[in-house]
Amino acid sequence: xxxxILAGLIxxxxxxxxxxxxxxxxxxxxxxxxxxxxxxxxxxxxVGWESYGTLNEKKDNVILITHFFSGTSxxxxxxxxxxxxxxxxxxxxxxxxxxDTNKFFVISSDTLVNANVHDPNVITTGPATMNPQTNxxxxxxxxxxxxxxxxxxxxxxxxxxxxxxxxxxxxxSMGSFQALEWAVRYPxxxxxxxxxxxxxxMDAWTVAxxxxxxxxxxxxxxxxxxxxxxxxxxxxxxxxxxxxxxxxAMHPVIYNASFPNFEVLDDGAMKDIRVLPKxxxxxxxxxxxRAALQDANHVLYLIRASQLFTAGMQKNLDAAxxxxxxxxxxxxxxxxxxxxxxxxxxLYTTLKKLNKNVVLSExxxxxxxxxxLFSISPKHADIxxxxxx
Amino acid sequence: xxxxILAGLIxxxxxxxxxxxxxxxxxxxxxxxxxxxxxxxxxxxxVGWESYGTLNEKKDNVILITHFFSGTSxxxxxxxxxxxxxxxxxxxxxxxxxxDTNKFFVISSDTLVNANVHDPNVITTGPATMNPQTNxxxxxxxxxxxxxxxxxxxxxxxxxxxxxxxxxxxxxSMGSFQALEWAVRYPxxxxxxxxxxxxxxMDAWTVAxxxxxxxxxxxxxxxxxxxxxxxxxxxxxxxxxxxxxxxxAMHPVIYNASFPNFEVLDDGAMKDIRVLPKxxxxxxxxxxxRAALQDANHVLYLIRASQLFTAGMQKNLDAAxxxxxxxxxxxxxxxxxxxxxxxxxxLYTTLKKLNKNVVLSExxxxxxxxxxLFSISPKHADIxxxxxx
Numbered sequence: 001x002x003x004x005i006l007a008g009l010i011x012x013x014x015x016x017x018x019x020x021x022x023x024x025x026x027x028x029x030x031x032x033x034x035x036x037x038x039x040x041x042x043x044x045x046x047v048g049w050e051s052y053g054t055l056n057e058k059k060d061n062v063i064l065i066t067h068f069f070s071g072t073s074x075x076x077x078x079x080x081x082x083x084x085x086x087x088x089x090x091x092x093x094x095x096x097x098x099x100d101t102n103k104f105f106v107i108s109s110d111t112l113v114n115a116n117v118h119d120p121n122v123i124t125t126g127p128a129t130m131n132p133q134t135n136x137x138x139x140x141x142x143x144x145x146x147x148x149x150x151x152x153x154x155x156x157x158x159x160x161x162x163x164x165x166x167x168x169x170x171x172x173s174m175g176s177f178q179a180l181e182w183a184v185r186y187p188x189x190x191x192x193x194x195x196x197x198x199x200x201x202m203d204a205w206t207v208a209x210x211x212x213x214x215x216x217x218x219x220x221x222x223x224x225x226x227x228x229x230x231x232x233x234x235x236x237x238x239x240x241x242x243x244x245x246x247x248x249a250m251h252p253v254i255y256n257a258s259f260p261n262f263e264v265l266d267d268g269a270m271k272d273i274r275v276l277p278k279x280x281x282x283x284x285x286x287x288x289x290r291a292a293l294q295d296a297n298h299v300l301y302l303i304r305a306s307q308l309f310t311a312g313m314q315k316n317l318d319a320a321x322x323x324x325x326x327x328x329x330x331x332x333x334x335x336x337x338x339x340x341x342x343x344x345x346x347l348y349t350t351l352k353k354l355n356k357n358v359v360l361s362e363x364x365x366x367x368x369x370x371x372x373l374f375s376i377s378p379k380h381a382d383i384x385x386x387x388x389x
Numbered sequence: 390x391x392x393x394i395l396a397g398l399i400x401x402x403x404x405x406x407x408x409x410x411x412x413x414x415x416x417x418x419x420x421x422x423x424x425x426x427x428x429x430x431x432x433x434x435x436v437g438w439e440s441y442g443t444l445n446e447k448k449d450n451v452i453l454i455t456h457f458f459s460g461t462s463x464x465x466x467x468x469x470x471x472x473x474x475x476x477x478x479x480x481x482x483x484x485x486x487x488x489d490t491n492k493f494f495v496i497s498s499d500t501l502v503n504a505n506v507h508d509p510n511v512i513t514t515g516p517a518t519m520n521p522q523t524n525x526x527x528x529x530x531x532x533x534x535x536x537x538x539x540x541x542x543x544x545x546x547x548x549x550x551x552x553x554x555x556x557x558x559x560x561x562s563m564g565s566f567q568a569l570e571w572a573v574r575y576p577x578x579x580x581x582x583x584x585x586x587x588x589x590x591m592d593a594w595t596v597a598x599x600x601x602x603x604x605x606x607x608x609x610x611x612x613x614x615x616x617x618x619x620x621x622x623x624x625x626x627x628x629x630x631x632x633x634x635x636x637x638a639m640h641p642v643i644y645n646a647s648f649p650n651f652e653v654l655d656d657g658a659m660k661d662i663r664v665l666p667k668x669x670x671x672x673x674x675x676x677x678x679r680a681a682l683q684d685a686n687h688v689l690y691l692i693r694a695s696q697l698f699t700a701g702m703q704k705n706l707d708a709a710x711x712x713x714x715x716x717x718x719x720x721x722x723x724x725x726x727x728x729x730x731x732x733x734x735x736l737y738t739t740l741k742k743l744n745k746n747v748v749l750s751e752x753x754x755x756x757x758x759x760x761x762l763f764s765i766s767p768k769h770a771d772i773x774x775x776x777x778x
Binding site: 037038039140142144146201202203204205207208209211212215216219220221225226236237240243244247252253255256258259262263264265266269270271272273274276277279280283300301304307308309310313314315337340342 | 426427428529531533535590591592593594596597598600601604605608609610614615625626629632633636641642644645647648651652653654655658659660661662663665666668669672689690693696697698699702703704726729731
């Protein structure tokens with residue numbers, strides 16, 4: 001267990017690349033007149049994408065990767081040899097790996113309203129984007145967007161490359177929502193669905209947890225109803241949000257194991273209510289560093305997109321799931337405190353009842369929700385076999 | 390399971406009193422020149438207290454009840470026949486009940502910096518109290534106080550009543566911290582310790598979770614570094630804090646079960662980012678109502694007192710625990726996401742190793758942390774037996 005935790009921590013800190021890590025390049029995709037599910041038209045949408053492996057002549061070797069809430073299209077590889085870490089699923093995606101880029105053309109795109117707007121390798125469209133009608137950032141005038149909208153942008157991207165069929169679509173967490181939505185919306189185009197630490201629909205627990213993430217941003221006076229692009233940013237609120245997200249994505253056992261020298265007694269915090277305990281100071285600094293790449297409004301829009309997710313975006317979930325033709329591999333995490341494994345068990349039972357080809361394989365690495373990123377290695381053979389069939 | 394959930398929900402909503410519910414009266418205790426653990430002197434400290442049952446002549450039938458974070462001294466009974474609900478442990482405490490007020494004199498007091506300052510039945514001293522040196526509320530000039538300070542105030546209260554021995558001390562959650570601190574600090578005065586959904590020391594997970602509760606208050610511009618007693622209160626921040634606390638005290642399974650008609654699709658939330666999903670509106674309203682009785686600074690001070698808790702308030706926890714002479718009954722909750730059962734298992738092992746008389750009996754009612762309030766009924770016989778021995 002200790003060795004596993006240490007390995008996980010190293011992963012968390014550096015994502016040590018192996019010899020098979022490939023070099024990748026960010027591409028830009030633009031599309032015009034995009035009608036959102038909420039009924040508004042965006043004159044122009046831009047998103048970043050990257051790919052690993054080669055598209056074959058028949059264009060039938062495509063695997064789409066859809067990213068998680070705090071993630072980007074950087075699923076594998078490095079931009080530069082000396083990047084401190086490769087993409088988040090680099091252990092899974094690459095030449096000879098479970099998602100073998102010697103066979104497959106793997107493509108991953110940034111979503112709309114991606115959180116990490118200020119990451120130079122992210123291209124996205126959202127409230128921080130210039131509104132061509134006002135020449136100012138959209139702010140809260142940006143329409144609510146949905147997981148379905150994320151899928152439609154990806155659809156246009158694939159269309160632009162002449163890709164009509166997906167050998168598979170795979171995503172973790174919010175990425176699993178998009179992957180499932182693909183299989184429901186375009187059943188004849190999706191042959192395989194890898195659904196990791198995910199859900200088929202939101203429950204009250206997760207919708208409430210997501211709202212807890214939104215609260216600090218909205219309370220920060222600098223947020224100013226989303227209109228802050230000319231002034232001070234709501235950095236304190238956004239950092240608090242990042243702090244919330246980080247803890248909710250973990251499990252207490254491993255969280256505590258990652259602070260082996262934790263000391264309760266804290267002279268500074270005892271002497272002055274204004275001084276945070278040391279561990280909270282460290283956590284706050286880490287959150288601040290991560291928040292520097294993010295935009296607060298984008299995070300609010302991601303929260304809303306997630307809160308409104310139910311596969312097929314219709315009242316009858318079973319009817320939506322009945323449309324699926326893809327073979328399905330479900331990988332919930334046993335200790336997930338954010339997207340609960342029992343809801344994925346329900347999804348499994350429903351798909352079985354609907355005579356779908358579905359397998360459930362539970363992750364149990366101790367990280368809770370983050371097992372979908374950090375503890376997927378033991379499942380590499382299962383994933384390779386799922387893709388080989 | 391369903392019946393259990395329903396029963397729990399009814400408890401949550403009304404705490405239906407049974408025929409054995411007694412009438413109680415709030416008392417006031419005042420003490421002068423109280424030196425805090427952080428080294429400052431409070432010229433005057435007032436706390437409320439109430440009692441159930443009769444103090445015998447030998448004064449050796451006393452059971453002290455110490456309250457949880459969001460709680461008050463109202464552990465049992467009603468103030469008026471028509472109160473909507475009795476004290477939080479009324480099912481446990483009363484004539485003929487597990488903590489039998491026909492035998493015992495049960496006493497319960499408000500802590501320092503009690504959250505519910507605006508509850509007319511709460512008497513407490515904290516940042517909202519007038520500072521006699523300035524004739525203004527203390528605000529953040531109030532010293533940091535600790536669980537040890539809460540115990541010392543209770544000690545003075547008991548001294549004032551001529552009580553020197555505790556037949557037992559019992560508390561849930563933050564109440565368990567105080568109860569344990571009593572047994573460590575005054576080993577020759579505490580014969581029995583009932584420690585429910587508690588801990589012996591803070592871990593990084595809980596210290597971080599507590600800080601998440603503090604963040605919304607500090608982000609609310611009305612908080613104004615704790616100086617808001619002349620102006621608008623930080624109600625939005627405090628409500629967000631209450632929302633956080635409520636969710637952290639529950640378990641997702643029962644949380645979701647308490648929203649059986651939950652619907653993801655939400656037209657208002659889809660059309661406007663400024664409109665919360667309906668479920669979040671309901672949760673926000675409930676939190677706002679609860680926040681109306683609370684003071685934001687008091688909550689911050691309670692957070693700090695909890696973050697700094699380690700039994701004995703010294704570096705060597707085992708040495709502190711070694712002092713205990715009380716017989717101990719530990720009741721963690723299996724699904725507790727706030728104060729983890731594994732840390733209570735560690736406490737059990739340590740006490741065993743120290744040759745203490747200790748029993749571990751796990752709660753498993755599905756509520757998570759709140760099992761300590763809502764699912765303690767199945768343990769009534771165990772508790773009665775523990776007290777009878």
